[in-house]
Amino acid sequence: MDSSSKIRADMRIIALLFSLICSATLMHAQKSGFDVNVVLHSKSSVGVEVFLDNTDQSFLSDTKGKIQVRNIEEGGHILTVFAEGYQSKSLEVNASDGLPFPVYKVELVKISYDLKEIEVVNENRSSLGMTHLKYIEVDGLYAAKKNEIILPDEMSVNKSTNNSRQIFSKVAGVNIQETDAGGLQMGIGARGLDPKRTTNFNTRQDGYDISADALGYPESYYTPAIEAVEKIELVRGAASLQYGTQFGGLLNFKMKRGNADKPLEIISRQTIGSYNYLGSFNSIGGSAGEWNYYGYFLHKEGSGWRPNTEFINNGFYAQIGRKLGSKWSVDLAFTHNYYNTQQAGGLTDRQFEVDPSVSLRDRNWFQVNWNVASATINGQLSKNLTINSKTFVLSSSRAALGFLGSIARTDTGGARDLILGEFNNIGNETRLIQRYNIKGNPGAILIGSRLYQGDTRNRQGKAGGDDNPNYSFLHPEVLEGSDFRFPSQNVALFTEVLIPLSSCWFLTPGARFEHITTQSDGYYTEQNRHPLTGELLSQNSYNASTQRERNIILMGMGVAWRCRGDIELYANASENYRAMNFSDIYVSNPNIVIAPNMQDEKGYTVDLGAKGKFFREVVSFDASVFLMQYRNRIGESLTTIENEEGVSRIVNYRDNIADARFIGVEVVEEIDFTQWLSPDATWRLTWFNNIALVDARYENAEVEEFNGNRVENVPVFNYKTGVNFKKGRFASGVQFTWIGDQYTDASNAEYFPDATVGVIPSYQVLDASMSYSWKRIKLEGSLNNISDQIYFTRRATGYPGPGIIPAQRRMMFMTLQVRI
Known part of the structure; x- marks a missing residue:
């Protein structure tokens, strides 16, 4: 189908969609x-x-x-x-x-209790630490979509270090990259998408952007403190209609609010752990009349099990909200997070086999300074019409400093490479939700808009040759690498409708229009070096500027069946889109070469699933099959290129590799033995199993050898299982994780000398956590990687490598919490 025919087809679909909206609005005459x-x-x-x-x-x-x-x-x-x-x-x-x-x-009647004597000894039995979004929420419609809500406070997990392996243990298909011991950066992917800095999710905090640049650089250098998170919301690929262009979907951290029943509540959590880990989290919150406030300050320091891995992290969060009568409320929030960490560098395969604890880089550092402010307004315009509007401003930076040469080469000193990124973004998202009924069945119409402007500046050049974290260029006026600005603008209009066809069947058509403008303006320097000696053969600087505008229409449709309160069936199909990252345009990295004419990625996602409870609510389950189709997928492969001097070398080449097809089965089930054997007992014992089988293959590749190859960073087998026990004030959990092997490039290379590509072998990890509460005091303990497995989850082409990044070995943590 040519482009004009597709536009006419899309317009017909939009006309049909809005006819459905109008029909639904007129139908509720009961x-x-x-x-x-x-x-x-x-x-x-x-x-x-x-x-x-x-x-x-x-x-x-x-x-x-x-x-x-x-x-x-x-x-x-x-x-x-x-x-x-x-x-x-x-x-x-x-x-x-x-x-x-x-x-x-x-x-x-008002609830009354003695705050001095109250103790929580039996938490909500129905949630099991996981639940789902309602069909109609304050800021969105979620019927017929695969979604999950994680409730960290109801789980026995290591919150101080944001342990993703435990936190996301009951979310199907999640693949995790581990890069540091303090949980400074969260790296998760789902359904075979790259977990690097959670780049394939639309990552948000309380519904607003927190990634570096939602359009051109969606990497998440800031991770909300799980100790301050009330719940984590995940919506898979169908979230593209309401939240924008990401194949992975929505990942939203909902922060805690002040205690609604107390004017002042203070919670102090002090954690010590292996390798000199120290974590201090202190929050304050409460309510007074129409006001509510919450804030925290955190400090973390320590190191990993390898040398040259010291880190320090300071952050704070402040929120204040006020109800304006019975129908309106306003909420203001500010987040600051800073960390500085030394990076031990990567290893070759041989080095990892001989001694994975060794560090060959002692001059590499990484620093993040993240600042986000937001204002949220919720209002009731009429009896059934509500508005939710979020405005956010992000002003942040990250700096990577060190020797970027192949890990096979020795760092002999001299000037280091410095990559400095500065991100300044502002945006607004506003949603109107009109509720209605058809013969007593709930329906809703959502109409929303997004306005966004980003401005990223990325500079790369030489820095001092010492071993200190001095993030200053030697020649800031004429950089040896590059200096680019990447302005971007985004205007989006979207709509989704919940149409009750009967008391059991619900239809959810939706559409999104995106106008995207991305630009680049600056210069770069090309250096040709001898592949063996690293000798500089030639150097040239070039000015470059580009501008691209796109108008994109995304369509989707879902259907849900919910005739019994404990079982739901759902299906949906939605289009997805992902713009090229700024790092796909230009980066000076001796371990990777960027293709000059890459294109944006497009595709669609199809879900078919069932969730609910059966056998007297003893068994909870969420099972689904999915198909995700990628067009023009961007990836990396080993390719031989020749420079201007006629010197050939094998490089890691980044380009639109091919189309890709992902097919998977995801099943999460949990058995509540207490509900089965003794529903009225004060103890609780549950057992969960979480398995995902994903087959992801390249197809329609220009390089014939890639067709049929496995897509990188996709384990075919992903399994987690665990047992949780609670009785009175005591709670504990044990979890086993088994991840299959995965490739790291499109050629499915088993080995490469610099270790930037190759196989990530299968690994198994065992974790345990427990807690005991007594009045205002709570004691928590975690033992991660109990069997002390030596494994890795990432091969890096740049920082924090290059090369193999070993995961954390066995670590123990103890937390004392006091609530005042």
């Missing part, structure tokens, strides 16, 4: 309903919410405590009335289509 008058003891009846029949339908009270429930199915219903700080109450009601509507009076 007028059955009733009224509820709510009385709260010791407080005005503002902010009361009622939930209907265990569905996503909810209704808010007016200033007098009156709730009008309309447009629902005639007949009997179960209504649950909820208000913060009060005991909820359920009652049977009857909806009538005759006037006057029935009126029900409900009195809620």
